Amino acid sequence: MSIYTASATAPVNIATLKYWGKRDVSLNLPTNSSISITLSQDDLRTLTTAATSQSFQEDQLWLNGQLESLASKRTQDCLRDLRQLRSELELQDPSLPKLSQWKLHLVSENNFPTAAGLASSAAGFAALVAAIAQLFQLPQSMSELSKIARKGSGSACRSLFGGYVAWEMGHLQDGSDSKAVQILDQNQWPEMKALILVVSDIKKDVSSTQGMQLTVNTSDLFNYRVSTVVPERFESMKQAILSKDFNQFAELTMKDSNSFHATCLDSYPPIFYINDTSKRIINLCHRINSFYNTNIVAYTFDAGPNAVLYYLRGNEDKLLAILNQFCDKIQGWDAKFSSEQIQNWNKIYSKDLKQDFESMISNYRNDINEKITRIISTQVGPGPQSTQESLINETTGLPK
């Protein structure tokens, strides 16, 4: 009995204009359009192998080595939609094997710890859709497939593209116009780098889905954000990306992160995702931008205290010469930066920066060094990739 397999990797994306609020919970239709940057899969990606065979007894998923349930309505919706597209192909060409009728084995692995709270569900559903679409040899465009990934996890739709991606909210009730589109390819503005500061937090936060709907239902300010603030910002941010205007892009990104967290605080009861360490990072970024008299760094925070900082490669030394002083003890620097580079930052700091930043460092350094557990240095990257690396044994149909 033959086993068909296909493998794909998919990236994490971090929104610069936030998705917060569903107008339809079942279809994951958002209350506003959003924008994100896709991060390099060298650092953060999900690899998924999809296999199907007439001999398989049931749909099964192994995630990071553990057998997981596929019972959630969201996953079922994705599988149903993908099988529907496959069955249309089979109807057109009866010689095709009836993959749409067979059970699926799915094996999925992240190259980063899921516990870090780094949008793993977006990469996960994007990789699932990409791998099965490839297995089924579906002819649909990435934007079409993004509608399926969206049903799994809203922000997953944006992980079907590399570079700079917009999720157009759409207006139709069935969600058929709520899809991701690419604003710029990663190669059209390749200088964008990201530094993720993973902030430890003992408290379990409100989940995104719960939090969103609490905000939608209780925040007075939320309606104004989605009806008036975001539509204008969406157009401005697209323009800033198209014209590669980092200064403007950074301002819009920081404002939108703050606006999103403001509506969380305006929810009832209020939701707090950012903490005092996050705020120190925010204050530090504004101080750095003010020092250089232009925005060389933009912070953004998702539904948790982790900071993602965006900056251009050409400003790396300017930025990291300061930032490294605040969190020199954190692990992760040596994974991407040589000791010569770090020594060079120390020199730049002592010579040009110390006078202006010393008092802030003495206030913030202990807390930041203590509360940030890890730094991940990465950059803008491509969308899903087909790969020969397989997680399934092609004889047994089970995880390797």
Next chain:
Amino acid sequence: MSIYTASATAPVNIATLKYWGKRDVSLNLPTNSSISITLSQDDLRTLTTAATSQSFQEDQLWLNGQLESLASKRTQDCLRDLRQLRSELELQDPSLPKLSQWKLHLVSENNFPTAAGLASSAAGFAALVAAIAQLFQLPQSMSELSKIARKGSGSACRSLFGGYVAWEMGHLQDGSDSKAVQILDQNQWPEMKALILVVSDIKKDVSSTQGMQLTVNTSDLFNYRVSTVVPERFESMKQAILSKDFNQFAELTMKDSNSFHATCLDSYPPIFYINDTSKRIINLCHRINSFYNTNIVAYTFDAGPNAVLYYLRGNEDKLLAILNQFCDKIQGWDAKFSSEQIQNWNKIYSKDLKQDFESMISNYRNDINEKITRIISTQVGPGPQSTQESLINETTGLPK
């Protein structure tokens, strides 16, 4: 040469619907109406003695024993307006001494540490206006005088009344309709108590005036707050007070505090007044209200991390049996509560509450005990009071 003196005390007030934003900085005209509760002067008050004599050489102010400048435009505006009203009296009755033309000596003392960040400027300007109005024997109503106090410090206008007070924003350019009015006298709803949790914070915050105008000028959400959210909430909160509906009053108070801090977070750069300790207090209050299935406590935060909790006397044991467990090591409990009462709370806690609150306590207790430096237990109280206690030597015209 005779010296005329008069002394008055004035209270602190803590807003339950926040004043944040000036539409006219020079006249302290607000962008929205606000509501506050006046606190008892037994715990928090400014005492001011005003003296005048033809022999005085210059206007002088001694504040808490220190000679202070009277040069600020705001103080000058208050003195000018009060003298103007006096001169009208002198014009009507030429037999009156020409106090309006003489210099003033002002001596002022707070019965609480100004460092605690407890709205001392409101009590200060209210006492200054009340003492001078009395010295000048002005016939104007408190609402009329509140317009003068408002020019000194916006929220000072609300300290000219006891009980439950509204500051009607008004709409005229000259501010002549922007004044305080009483919603309810303290004796009409006397059960209202307040517990102030003074939270230590090493960082110097953005001043209220700077912060307000940054919000007015940069927050996208702010306009919606003042144009749409607050007008409706103002009417609802007045109704809740008039009908003594604590449950509704508490919800509106908590929502308004959060809405105000949300617009601070939405400012650019963002302003943070509440910190992680404040958030723990917020979470705890929601947990307590949820446990009792009705709002028995309302938190509110001004431009700093200090919490003010409002509750009704009848719920004191219910509330403090829990709250005391979180901050039992803080000084201030024994000033108002007997050791029998505190032991009784411990009993109630162990018997009825421990099971539900123990895990929260183990998460929060160390931080709250460490970061809260002082508790002040007080209650709703009256407006400015004339007093025979004088801070000025009536022979020398100088501070005693």
